[in-house]
Amino acid sequence: xxxxxxxxxxxxxxxxxxxxxxxxxxxxxxxxxxxxxxxxxxxxxxxxxxxxxxxxxxxxxxxxxxxxxxxxxxxxxxxxxxxxxxxxxxxxxxxxxxxxxxxxxxxxxxxxxxxxxxxxxxxxxxxxxxxxxxxxxxxxxxxxxxxxxxxxxxxxxxxxxxxxxxxxxxxxxxxxxxxxxxxxxxxxxxxxxxxxxxxxxxxxxxxxxxxxxxxxxxxxxxxxxxxxxxxxxxxxxxxxxxxxxxxxxxxxxxxxxxxxxxxxxxxxxxxxxxxxxxxxxxxxxxxxxxxxxxxxxxxxxxxxxxxxxxxxxxxxx
Numbered sequence: 001x002x003x004x005x006x007x008x009x010x011x012x013x014x015x016x017x018x019x020x021x022x023x024x025x026x027x028x029x030x031x032x033x034x035x036x037x038x039x040x041x042x043x044x045x046x047x048x049x050x051x052x053x054x055x056x057x058x059x060x061x062x063x064x065x066x067x068x069x070x071x072x073x074x075x076x077x078x079x080x081x082x083x084x085x086x087x088x089x090x091x092x093x094x095x096x097x098x099x100x101x102x103x104x105x106x107x108x109x110x111x112x113x114x115x116x117x118x119x120x121x122x123x124x125x126x127x128x129x130x131x132x133x134x135x136x137x138x139x140x141x142x143x144x145x146x147x148x149x150x151x152x153x154x155x156x157x158x159x160x161x162x163x164x165x166x167x168x169x170x171x172x173x174x175x176x177x178x179x180x181x182x183x184x185x186x187x188x189x190x191x192x193x194x195x196x197x198x199x200x201x202x203x204x205x206x207x208x209x210x211x212x213x214x215x216x217x218x219x220x221x222x223x224x225x226x227x228x229x230x231x232x233x234x235x236x237x238x239x240x241x242x243x244x245x246x247x248x249x250x251x252x253x254x255x256x257x258x259x260x261x262x263x264x265x266x267x268x269x270x271x272x273x274x275x276x277x278x279x280x281x282x283x284x285x286x287x288x289x290x291x292x293x294x295x296x297x298x299x300x301x302x303x304x305x306x307x308x309x310x311x312x313x314x315x316x317x
Contacts, residue, residue: 041123044171046184051135054188056170060123068115071108074132075145077195079103079159081167083124088114096154099219101164105155105195107148127167129188129195144196153204155195158222158257161271163190217242218256221249222264229269230292235261270306273299277314284311 041059048054080086080098088096096104096114106112133149136142159167166187173180221242225233238261239249253261269291276282276290288299303311 048185048188049137050141051132051137052188052192053130053135054170054184055128055130057127058125058171061118061120063120064118067118068113070111070113071106072111073109073134073149074130075148075195075199076106076108076131077103077129077191078106078126079128079167079191080124080126081164083126084118084122086116086118086122086124088116090114101159103157103159103191103195103198105157105199107155107199108152109149110152112152125171127170129191131192148196148199151204153199155198155202155204157194157198157202159191159194161268163187163194165275166190214244214248214252215256217244218249218253221253221261222257225261225265226268229265229272230290232292233261233265266302267306269293270303273303273311274307274314277311284315287311 039059040062041057043059044056046054046056078088078098079102080100082100085098085100087098090096090113098104106114131141131145133142133146136145166183170184170187173183221238224238224241235246235249239246242249244252250261253264257264259267273282273287273291276287277284282290284300285296288296291299293299293302300311307314
């Protein structure tokens with residue numbers, strides 16, 4: 001079941017919240033909740049056959065607004081894909097920092113209230129996945145989520161590039177055809193699987209949801225790598241810029257990102273190259289050069305090892 005709404009008021013978001021069974025309070029600055037020009041954009045809600053809900057938001061605020069929501073006995077995944085990243089707060093004043101491409105997983109059994117304030121002109125494209133055990137058809141999945149909710153927490157994971165690409169495509173897919181529905185289902189289940197894995201394998205961010213100093217340093221290194229895929233990076237320079245030792249960089253990067261520095265860099269280079277080949281008109285030589293390979297033959301070997309085909313095949317994809 002899918003529905004698309006063209007938004008004009010905060011009340012429409014409140015109505016969706018009630019459908020998802022959580023309390024919501026959204027007010028434009030100095031206005032009532034029914035004020036009709038607070039928002040513009042689209043909101044799409046999809047309920048998968050498994051009982052999992054997906055909400056896609058592409059929203060711009062036309063004036064400052066304040067939003068709060070109380071989550072009740074569910075697993076929620078928040079992911080901002082593009083635009084301005086909102087920062088959420090809990091009732092104890094701690095901050096849940098959102099970053100582009102980094103998902104937050106909230107497992108709560110007792111009511112948990114989140115709130116944020118968005119300035120005028122704030123725009124973001126984001127998705128929310130909610131899995132409530134009582135609505136999930138698959139008994140084994142429902143039990144696993146129920147067990148996770150017993151240990152309430154907030155978790156974080158870096159979303160792989162290929163999953164981000166799938167998620168971006170959700171905004172243009174039609175679910176009235178079988179391929180479109182399968183694409184939507186595969187992306188949601190992929191994110192749910194990653195969220196469950198993150199909750200099982202990483203420490204909870206609660207009660208302190210602001211990133212620790214080491215995590216901030218590692219994210220700074222990650223951002224540098226992503227911004228300079230074509231550079232010849234070395235651990236010494238990366239560690240010096242982050243203000244930590246080489247051994248600390250190696251261990252902490254793996255702990256935060258789930259892979260080593262150069263494994264991450266290689267994967268991101270190849271994913272970026274594939275996108276350039278498939279949709280931006282790059283030649284194989286250009287792709288190799290743009291992502292930091294000095295020799296196209298080395299690039300072709302790495303590409304084939306990663307994707308199981310030659311980069312030239314992507315030109316006809």
